[in-house]
Ligand code: NAD
């Protein structure tokens with residue numbers, strides 16, 4: 001089947017590459033010419049483990065191509081995926097649908113025959129119907145259906161998540177569209193990965209409900225962590241004890257510096273707005289958003305305490321600034337709140353991140369970028385673990401402590417423990433919830 005993929009960001013590129021790996025002919029389009037140039041050379045513009053080899057394999061086979069010419073991509077395609085961004089609209093927290101609607105207009109102009117227009121972007125309830133309306137108004141003659149096919153992949157594990165999904169959600173209204181969607185995902189269906197067929201509104205809702213629930217789970221454990229600190233309990237053991245209950249599960253119960261990333265913050269905010277608009281406030285989600293902001297501020301206070309109440313003149317080493325490991329994505333990373341607070345207080349901040357500098361350089365003005373953690377901590381008054389990259393999990397703590405002006409650590413991802421840090425020569429060790 002020929003498939004057009006509009007948008008080659010974290011989701012569009014992974015989806016396009018993986019669908020070509022299923023045997024489909026995929027043409028990926030982006031309006032960003034530089035990105036398409038890079039992709040055509042076989043280079044991946046983002047950091048996503050494992051993506052480059054699958055991409056190269058399918059480019060070599062001729063099934064995967066890249067273009068800026070939407071008409072060429074859409075011509076003859078039986079499915080056209082819209083995988084463009086839906087960021088938070090400045091000011092009101094709504095999902096900004098301008099990119100989706102612009103893509104729908106592009107598709108309307110270029111449709112040549114029957115195609116299913118599949119929304120992969122995360123979009124508020126009602127958007128798929130609007131996409132259909134835009135196309136119908138622009139091209140009353142066009143033969144098409146729409147389908148909602150939200151994506152659940154996580155950055156850093158995107159290939160695995162796409163190839164081995166917990167489920168695939170498909171919102172469709174006609175048998176013809178359902179058949180096309182069934183063909184697209186046939187390789188996964190044959191391997192017994194569940195496909196949930198629903199109506200359009202339900203599919204749109206599932207995506208927001210899933211993300212808001214996961215954000216709630218993280219926020220719940222972050223609030224429990226704060227209480228653990230007061231009462232002398234250990235949140236890691238609490239999470240383990242809770243998570244072994246099959247009804248709760250152990251995933252997304254890691255306390256930390258607050259959730260970030262390109263999805264949870266904007267999707268919780270959009271869900272809250274959707275609820276308000278429909279007169280059904282999503283009070284749990286609204287509270288989660290508030291608490292997550294407070295969690296980030298609590299982290300600043302934690303490091304401030306470690307620095308005896310003042311950042312002024314202190315050197316602070318930060319290990320990790322991306323919102324999670326194994327990605328170069330800095331969108332809504334907790335570091336974007338925490339690091340500027342330190343700099344604002346007069347700290348000299350030195351940062352090491354295996355992939356964060358390319359995007360982070362513009363977002364974190366005033367920091368000194370380092371490549372070696374030991375270099376970064378030399379003469380520092382505190383070291384802060386902000387992102388749990390593997391390369392930070394087994395550092396020589398003794399070597400670090402010996403080179404620091406004040407051997408103090410704020411381990412905001414709980415990757416070490418107090419006993420080992422103190423034994424290695426740290427004078428103070430603060431974690432989250434333990
Ligand atoms: P992104 O910003 O990385 O990529 C979007 C791409 O679309 C950009 O390359 C941009 O140039 C391109 N684009 C925008 N308008 C276009 C147009 N009219 N024609 C051609 N190209 C166009 O975004 P992303 O992170 O991939 O997210 C895309 C969607 O997927 C969002 O709705 C997001 O909520 C959702 N989503 C993201 C993730 C994730 O982990 N990033 C996971 C699940 C769902």
Ligand code: UDX
Nearest residue numbers: 151152153154155252253254256259260261263323324
């Ligand atoms: C998320 C969803 O998991 C995915 O299904 C959706 O498609 C896109 O949004 P992603 O943002 O890539 O994926 O990363 P995720 O692993 O969910 O982490 C999001 C944030 O929560 C990160 O800042 C992470 O550090 C934080 N987190 C996650 C915790 O603090 N504790 C946890 O237990 C899990």
